[in-house]
Amino acid sequence: MSSRLRLLLAAVGLLAFVWLLLAALDRALALAQRFMGLPAGMRWLLGLVLLLLALAGVAFGVWWLRPRKPRAPVTAPDRASLEARIEKLREAETDVEELRNELGELDRRRASARMYLAVFGEISTGKSTLIAALVPGATPARDARGGTTREVATYDTTVDGQDWTVADVPGSSEADGEARERMAREEALRAHAVVYVCAGDLTRTQGEELRWLGDFGKPLVLAVNKADQWHADELDRILDHVREQAGGIPDAVVAISAGGEERFTRHLADGSTEDVTRRRAANVRPLRDALDRLLAPGAAALETQRENAVLAGLHERTGERERAYRDEEAQRIVRRYARRAIVGAMAAVAPGSDLVIQGALATGMVRALASLHDVRVTDVEIDSLLRQVRMTLRTGTSVVLAIAGNALKAFPGLGTLGGGVLHAFAYALIFDSFGRALAATLAERHALDQDDASARMRELLGDAGTARLRQLAELTGEALRNR
The missing domain is CATH 3.40.50.300 (P-loop containing nucleotide triphosphate hydrolases)
Structure with a gap:
């Protein structure tokens, strides 16, 4: 860039700055004139508001420009x-x-x-x-x-x-x-x-x-x-x-x-x-x-x-190894209780209607998963959680039956769609969803969060992937054959 062009740009910039300054001054004088024309009470109130805003701006500036404390070193367990x-x-x-x-x-x-x-x-x-x-x-x-x-x-x-x-x-x-x-x-x-x-x-x-x-x-x-x-x-x-x-x-x-x-x-x-x-x-x-x-x-x-x-x-x-171990062990626990639920569901009338019968299994699974994640749970907490699960199943029974029926059609070999086979597969889906949801809640929150577990369970019940359904179908067939 030539010196003449730089000088021209500098002059234009200076003129623009002066023009903006004069415009701002003119606007300020106009506002001041209008301010003085207000009633005395209004002037005091508006002045107080402007003072508070100015003090808040200064406080924010001081906070923003304050020297940052050095980051504390990472502390390790003994x-x-x-x-x-x-x-x-x-x-x-x-x-x-x-x-x-x-x-x-x-x-x-x-x-x-x-x-x-x-x-x-x-x-x-x-x-x-x-x-x-x-x-x-x-x-x-x-x-x-x-x-x-x-x-x-x-x-x-x-x-x-x-x-x-x-x-x-x-x-x-x-x-x-x-x-x-x-x-x-x-x-x-x-x-x-x-x-x-x-x-x-x-x-x-x-x-x-x-x-x-x-x-x-x-x-x-x-x-x-x-x-x-x-x-x-x-x-x-x-x-x-x-x-x-x-x-x-x-x-x-x-x-x-x-x-x-x-x-x-x-x-x-x-x-x-x-x-x-x-x-x-x-x-x-x-x-x-x-x-x-x-x-x-x-x-x-x-x-x-x-x-x-x-x-x-x-x-x-070590935490990574512990999480990996707990994830694998949680899957084994859920699979074990789902297999027991399949056998126990052969006499069920409809999914969710005999959760009292399956309550002992559900309670055992909750205790096993809580113990795995070092979370203490009381009988009252378990009863409250199971009541919430019953409510979820009452409103979602039709969804569970539809998924179970479609899954059995897609994976033949378990016999007819009627009777205990359908209910057994439905309970496999229920216990698998409940166990997975509870395990995820315990792992992330380190507490028995009933609302979170119920929300996760509803999501798992309504969105069962093909691979997961195939695994549950195989588990159902294996449990029934062994029975």
């Missing part, structure tokens, strides 16, 4: 309770070897008195090159923990008399790399400190990863790699922007050059070209200085934060 949960899963014949190995690795690293550092970040940000520059001459090792299939490449070195182990973990945001990303996160939790590597402004995914790492309260350095590609003023602007994006989460934000190789094509005097590969100079001194400052207390002083992070990660993984 080790004894975690070990008890793992042992309970083991007694339930759930595979917990990986979880027990994690506890063993926690003890092994504490006893080694080494400083563990993890280099974390997205793919193609230069993590491996950074490790080569950070610990030159380090001996690579393969650390396979507990006989599992997951491996982490580690590099052992000595820094100022302190034994270090630097972990090279897979990069995140890789296509179909969920398993490797999880492995990287688990290794980051095991480390005393983490270096998060980026190559410029933070993406939304990188910001989320940085916040996740910061939640554990351990030393965290954000290293902006490839700093040699920018001029000094550009680098300053990038660092300022990255610090603003990071929101004070990392303990330090530094600019580095990990080095590595660069390839380019050189044009020769005779008109030909040649491909040239050369090494770029590395500069990781800012990172080394930041690590020296943050890790000065030593491994023993940082062990509490590291152990808290590992136990927090184990708490999450």
Whole structure:
């Protein structure tokens, strides 16, 4: 853009600003004149309202601009309770070897008195090159923990008399790399400190990863790699922007050059070209200085934060195993009681009419599912829930019978549609819907929420998929044959 055009635009902008200012002033004077023409009482009332609005605006501005409190570190359960949960899963014949190995690795690293550092970040940000520059001459090792299939490449070195182990973990945001990303996160939790590597402004995914790492309260350095590609003023602007994006989460934000190789094509005097590969100079001194400052207390002083992070990660993984076990066990419980209901329903007149007869089975299923999810229920709560289920079935009997009849037509082999077979299949559908609904409510709410369970049951009764109906038809046929 030429200087004359820029000057013209600036003049137009200035004139527009002056015009808006004069218009606003004119409007303000008009409003003031109208305000003074109001009765005294009205002026006082309107003035009070305007004052309250102004004070509310100032209060909101102060609240919005207030300094944000730092995020509280993630807290983990005590080790004894975690070990008890793992042992309970083991007694339930759930595979917990990986979880027990994690506890063993926690003890092994504490006893080694080494400083563990993890280099974390997205793919193609230069993590491996950074490790080569950070610990030159380090001996690579393969650390396979507990006989599992997951491996982490580690590099052992000595820094100022302190034994270090630097972990090279897979990069995140890789296509179909969920398993490797999880492995990287688990290794980051095991480390005393983490270096998060980026190559410029933070993406939304990188910001989320940085916040996740910061939640554990351990030393965290954000290293902006490839700093040699920018001029000094550009680098300053990038660092300022990255610090603003990071929101004070990392303990330090530094600019580095990990080095590595660069390839380019050189044009020769005779008109030909040649491909040239050369090494770029590395500069990781800012990172080394930041690590020296943050890790000065030593491994023993940082062990509490590291152990808290590992136990927090184990708490999450143990919870996943517990949920998976409860889901599978809940399915077995529902299937077992549905099979019993099929046999007991052969003498039923209509679905729901003999729920008193089936009440003992329904009560047993409620108690079994509640016990599975560690939810205490009283007899009064169970009776109230079953009354609500009876109400649901009275209004939905025709729907249940229609679904049962259509299902038996679609899946022949159970005999005729009349008599006890139809009712048996209907009760299979009822108990399966009731059990699934109750299990979902207990898992999500950790309480016996009758309204939620009833709503889920109505939905399951009215929307039975083909695969589910086929399973219930097979269950009905199997139960009747065994009977």
